[in-house]
Amino acid sequence: MTIFDCRLRIINRQSQIANHKSKIINRKSEIANLKMLTSLVIRLQSAEDAGLTFGNGRAVHGLWFSLWQQVDPELATRLHTQNGAPPFTLSPLMGLPRPRQGHISVRKDRPTWFRITTLTEELSTAVKENWLPALPEEIELAGVRWRVTGYTDDPAEHPWAGRARYSQLANQRLFGKEQPKSWRLRFETPAAFHGSAGHLPFPLPDSLVKSWLRRWNAFAPIALPDDLSDRTRSGVVVSAYNLKTVPVRHGKRLIVGCTGWEKLYTVNLHPAMRAALNLLAHYAFYCGSGAKTTQGMGMTRIED
Template identity: 30%
Template sequence: MPHSLVLNLLPQSPIPSQFLTGRHLHALFLNLVSSVDRELGDRLHDSGADKAFTISPLQAKLNHTNRTRISDHTLQWDHEKPIPIGTPCWWRISLLDDTLSSKLTQLWLNLNPAQPWHLGPADLYITSIFGTPQLTQPWANATTYTQLYEQASDNERQIALSFCTPTNFRQGNFDTALPTRECVFNSLLQRWNKYSGISLEPNLTEVIFPSFFNIRTSLAADSRSKFIGCVGEISYRIMGNIEPLIIKQINALANFALYCGAGRKTTMGMGMIRRMNMTKNNFD
């Protein structure tokens, strides 16, 4: 059962920018897991382990931003300055199977708001957790794979996706930042088949064509590496005389994108995408 949880956080001391990278937030997630199941946390730390989760970059509710945004839907993934003490922040964690969600349910149900969690030298308090849809927080949600499939439309041909953090795909020995239909939907399909238990057709991309796009490449970097990915919006359209079953399966994958993301380094905040409503080429 996929969950998209939003943790609201309050730093008790400034968070230096060098501790706001994906690998530090990845480590914070593993500490959360280890607090309820040390063996599971150690297993997830193994580079070859099945990582049925994604995380977002930390989002600070500041009155300014350190970068130019391509749209209102992109998130902040680079921090040139420390996050000040007492700044409300939020952080998205998605869980793709029941093993992780059942373990972490113990943590959420017994959450001590006075217990600090550590991000580098900074202490953070988890003040609340959103696990269901919120008017002001589109990243919070929960469903089952059966519901995702059954509720998917079998006649909606427009698929509008927003790439909210840099998204990059592996092709052979190299990376590409171009979100082709094959890269995007095969990535979604691979994760769907891995966790859902509901088999979909293997060649769905042949009927999907881009109809609108407003994208650019963007860089995410830390002291160890640089990651070039795509951010922005693309609308794909299902073309041709296609049976409703195929349309339904493509729509199920598009709805699944909120939980699983796409491409590389989704466990470090990259590849966050979600479906948008689109009318006259405007995302609502």
């Protein structure tokens, strides 16, 4: 091989590296234009002594759509009839006493809260400009009267509140130099996953990634690889967990989910796939995990 051939190979290699860097810069530029995510915590206080049932996410779901019908019927219809991944999640009433035989006793002036997350800037803006102003000072939820005492999307004011742009998540989690090999996930409300014969109450790695990936690719302009959930079958394991099964009543149906924590660990997973998984695990704070996330199930976050 001549010196000229060696120099030519070096030049070609430098050109390939420059093109690769250019693609990364262009991709970062695209991600800078991605949309807003919001986690809005609404604080309540009971206006009476009362009792309510556990798993009242459907009641929050009813309040959500009832107000949309008043302020924007067209948007209410779109949200209700939309195929595919929904652009929001709803929690049940949180911070209440532990249920006894499925029932919760609430004393007057008892504080509680519920959470709304929105996965698009359109819906985040609509909630703040239309839905929140229409929220009365007193509401009836799950058969109980509550006073609305405030709301926030500031994580400094509430651990389940938050706001971020897709660009922020991507720059921190996808393009970060150090990619973790494990994640400890907290399932704050029961999580269940679609299976061939019904709902499964255990968060298998590929089931988790499939649910996160479906939502990410539905709303983020830059898609992640469709085969990511398949790769997690051989590249991610559950290394530890402390979970318990919890039944949740949805009308006439009873869905069994799980609450607690689970630790995922990667085994021979390509760094690029680890980066994508890291991004999705943090995105789960907004999009939730598994089924019925619009009716109170699957609230998820990473624990440090």
